[in-house]
Amino acid sequence: MKLRRLLAIAYKETLQVWRDPRSLAIALLMPAMQMVLLGYGVSLDIRHVPLCVYDQEQSQASRALIADFTDGGWFDAVAYLPNERALRAAMDRRTCTGALTIPVDFTRVLTSTGAENVQVVFDATDANTTNVATGYAQGIVAQASADFQTRWGQAHAVPPQTRGVVDLQPRVWFNEGLDSRNFIVPAVVAVILALVGAQLTSLTVAREWERGTMEQLISTPVTALELMFGKLAPYFLIGMIDAAFCLAATAFWFHVPFRGSLVTLTVTTALFALVVLGIGYLLSVRIHNQVGASQVALLVTLLPTILLSGYTFPLDQMPVAVQGISLFVFARYYVTILRAVFLKGSPLALLAVPVFALALTAAIIIWLAARAFRKRLD
Amino acid sequence: MSAILARGLTKRFGAFTAVDQLDLDIAAGEVVGFIGPNGAGKSTTIRLLCGLLRPSAGAASVAGFDIARSPEAVRAHIGYMSQKFSLYADLTVRENLRFFAGLYRVPASQFETRSAFAIDMAGLTGREDALVRTLAGGWKQRLALGCAILHRPRVLFLDEPTSGVEPQARRRFWDLIHDLAADGVTILVSTHYMDEAEYCNRIALIDAGRLVAMGSPGALRGRHLGGALFELEGEPLGAALAALRQMPGVIDAAIFGDGLHVLLRDAEGATALPEKLHAQNVTATAPRPIAPSLEDVFVQLVSHRAASS
Numbered sequence: 001m002k003l004r005r006l007l008a009i010a011y012k013e014t015l016q017v018w019r020d021p022r023s024l025a026i027a028l029l030m031p032a033m034q035m036v037l038l039g040y041g042v043s044l045d046i047r048h049v050p051l052c053v054y055d056q057e058q059s060q061a062s063r064a065l066i067a068d069f070t071d072g073g074w075f076d077a078v079a080y081l082p083n084e085r086a087l088r089a090a091m092d093r094r095t096c097t098g099a100l101t102i103p104v105d106f107t108r109v110l111t112s113t114g115a116e117n118v119q120v121v122f123d124a125t126d127a128n129t130t131n132v133a134t135g136y137a138q139g140i141v142a143q144a145s146a147d148f149q150t151r152w153g154q155a156h157a158v159p160p161q162t163r164g165v166v167d168l169q170p171r172v173w174f175n176e177g178l179d180s181r182n183f184i185v186p187a188v189v190a191v192i193l194a195l196v197g198a199q200l201t202s203l204t205v206a207r208e209w210e211r212g213t214m215e216q217l218i219s220t221p222v223t224a225l226e227l228m229f230g231k232l233a234p235y236f237l238i239g240m241i242d243a244a245f246c247l248a249a250t251a252f253w254f255h256v257p258f259r260g261s262l263v264t265l266t267v268t269t270a271l272f273a274l275v276v277l278g279i280g281y282l283l284s285v286r287i288h289n290q291v292g293a294s295q296v297a298l299l300v301t302l303l304p305t306i307l308l309s310g311y312t313f314p315l316d317q318m319p320v321a322v323q324g325i326s327l328f329v330f331a332r333y334y335v336t337i338l339r340a341v342f343l344k345g346s347p348l349a350l351l352a353v354p355v356f357a358l359a360l361t362a363a364i365i366i367w368l369a370a371r372a373f374r375k376r377l378d
Numbered sequence: 379m380s381a382i383l384a385r386g387l388t389k390r391f392g393a394f395t396a397v398d399q400l401d402l403d404i405a406a407g408e409v410v411g412f413i414g415p416n417g418a419g420k421s422t423t424i425r426l427l428c429g430l431l432r433p434s435a436g437a438a439s440v441a442g443f444d445i446a447r448s449p450e451a452v453r454a455h456i457g458y459m460s461q462k463f464s465l466y467a468d469l470t471v472r473e474n475l476r477f478f479a480g481l482y483r484v485p486a487s488q489f490e491t492r493s494a495f496a497i498d499m500a501g502l503t504g505r506e507d508a509l510v511r512t513l514a515g516g517w518k519q520r521l522a523l524g525c526a527i528l529h530r531p532r533v534l535f536l537d538e539p540t541s542g543v544e545p546q547a548r549r550r551f552w553d554l555i556h557d558l559a560a561d562g563v564t565i566l567v568s569t570h571y572m573d574e575a576e577y578c579n580r581i582a583l584i585d586a587g588r589l590v591a592m593g594s595p596g597a598l599r600g601r602h603l604g605g606a607l608f609e610l611e612g613e614p615l616g617a618a619l620a621a622l623r624q625m626p627g628v629i630d631a632a633i634f635g636d637g638l639h640v641l642l643r644d645a646e647g648a649t650a651l652p653e654k655l656h657a658q659n660v661t662a663t664a665p666r667p668i669a670p671s672l673e674d675v676f677v678q679l680v681s682h683r684a685a686s687s
Contacts (some may be wrong), residue, residue, distance in 0.1 A: 004483050016468055020468070211464075217432060219428050
């Protein structure tokens with residue numbers, strides 16, 4: 001391998017990217033766009049669930065309960081309706097996804113017996129939202145009734161019955177606010193790098209075949225390795241710059257706490273960049289046209305990264321077979337590393353398994369890519 | 379030692395034989411023209427000799443290196459201009475030169491002189507920083523040649539370098555080829571312009587993958603016809619052609635432009651032709667003896683092969 005030839009290719013490739021609006025857009029604009037889109041767009045937290053209220057009693061106590069629902073920001077009372085039929089119609093029109101019904105004798109039953117039922121109905125066409133909203137509703141009602149029972153007990157001079165002996169006080173670590181953004185945004189960096197990296201390199205060799213420059217290129221003494229490293233070098237630099245931009249945005253713009261080391265982050269990001277760039281290059285060598293290569297690149301890098309890396313869909317809740325498949329999805333290791341470095345500050349030594357898996361994948365991909373290129377037309 | 383040597387060189391693509399048992403022996407400093415119709419196997423032969431295709435049978439060596447066993451050594455000693463224009467259109471003249479100089483590892487101390495020579499040769503002085511896509515055909519071709527000779531190759535393969543280039547630029551291009559040959563470079567150049575064949579030291583006529591004839595333009599014209607060539611005008615043309623082909627003493631007849639070329643076994647038989655044609659209701663002018671062109675030779679050789687096979 002001769003450095004002179006490698007550099008000649010790297011320099012030529014840099015000039016070409018610089019003069020190609022499409023490549024430049026992928027390299028520079030796409031990361032910023034995706035960061036905004038995915039960073040803001042994807043949140044698993046459910047807030048401001050629209051709620052219709054059928055308050056049959058309209059008392060101080062019923063209004064207090066409604067306020068409990070809306071004050072936390074979990075629910076918004078979008079409409080106060082006069083009867084059951086209006087409630088049903090509002091659900092049908094999707095004015096609201098939940099309906100709260102407070103019975104006409106709410107205060108009376110509550111103060112005389114210390115217990116009363118309220119009804120919450122949810123539109124379960126979106127099962128996930130319903131699940132989460134039901135949890136919120138139960139929590140709100142439990143809190144309200146506990147408060148009520150404390151007051152009721154004091155008023156009637158009896159000890160509160162529902163307070164158990166064992167009091168569970170949950171604590172969460174590493175993502176104290178249980179903010180799903182802290183969990184997702186670091187993984188967005190993996191998605192963007194998978195998208196941009198493979199897209200850029202998937203064009204590079206196919207372009208030479210399409211424009212007829214490849215025949216000239218392979219008539220020179222350039223070797224397959226010189227060509228590969230020469231072509232990967234500028235894209236590696238672009239990939240690392242894009243990654244630095246996205247990681248900085250994660251920490252400083254989205255305020256995801258960063259507790260790990262920059263060295264760990266840089267090393268693992270470089271490994272992941274090598275994997276995705278190598279995959280794009282491999283496809284570009286195998287598929288001689290730009291459109292085909294970039295389509296397949298999307299399919300093999302972006303899709304598994306979104307679906308099977310644990311980026312938004314938790315892996316441990318998937319069927320065992322799918323979990324098995326995800327072991328071969330290289331992006332899951334980088335996502336694991338990113339979250340650990342950002343939220344837990346894990347040192348490199350504790351991340352040995354995912355780092356090794358990533359390094360192994362990088363080695364295999366680069367080896368395959370180096371072998372794929374043949375200096376022949378047949 | 380031969381600069382290009384091929385023995386039984388064969389390339390098959392599936393059932394199709396593109397190059398069939400080709401023998402070539404080209405000395406250093408020769409300019410050899412590769413002539414034949416489209417699809418005759420010219421490009422395939424050149425690609426085989428450049429090591430871009432693997433031969434199905436036979437062997438060849440270029441600049442002393444075997445094309446199958448040491449293709450990299452071959453590549454280091456050849457320059458190649460493919461049929462399709464293959465420089466980088468989105469790079470400038472100088473950037474293209476710098477790129478190929480890098481690939482061939484032209485010593486940095488010599489890059490300036492050699493690229494200045496290439497720019498001057500291509501007539502691109504003052505346009506070094508123009509993007510190649512903005513250049514006209516003739517300039518592009520000369521720049522491609524400049525890039526192919528930056529590393530001073532001993533053997534140069536040019537695949538239809540002048541196709542689509544205006545006649546004046548074609549003339550200039552052939553002057554450059556002869557300048558290079560004068561420096562000892564061996565050049566194999568394919569073309570489908572018959573007039574360009576006259577510029578070559580030797581011509582290899584190729585048809586359907588086979589070498590039909592090889593020799594200097596003069597030798598080919600004299601040797602291969604096996605008769606005397608005459609030109610005449612006849613009316614109606616089709617009937618004249620049919621009548622001539624039936625006549626004893628006529629080896630071959632073909633339409634050339636408005637008239638007919640007739641190849642006779644004996645020159646003496648020419649005077650009787652108009653009378654004989656008249657008997658078959660064809661009016662004809664008196665036959666004029668003409669010197670055969672390479673096209674005559676080629677048509678003759680190919681029709682012979684078609685008849686015998």
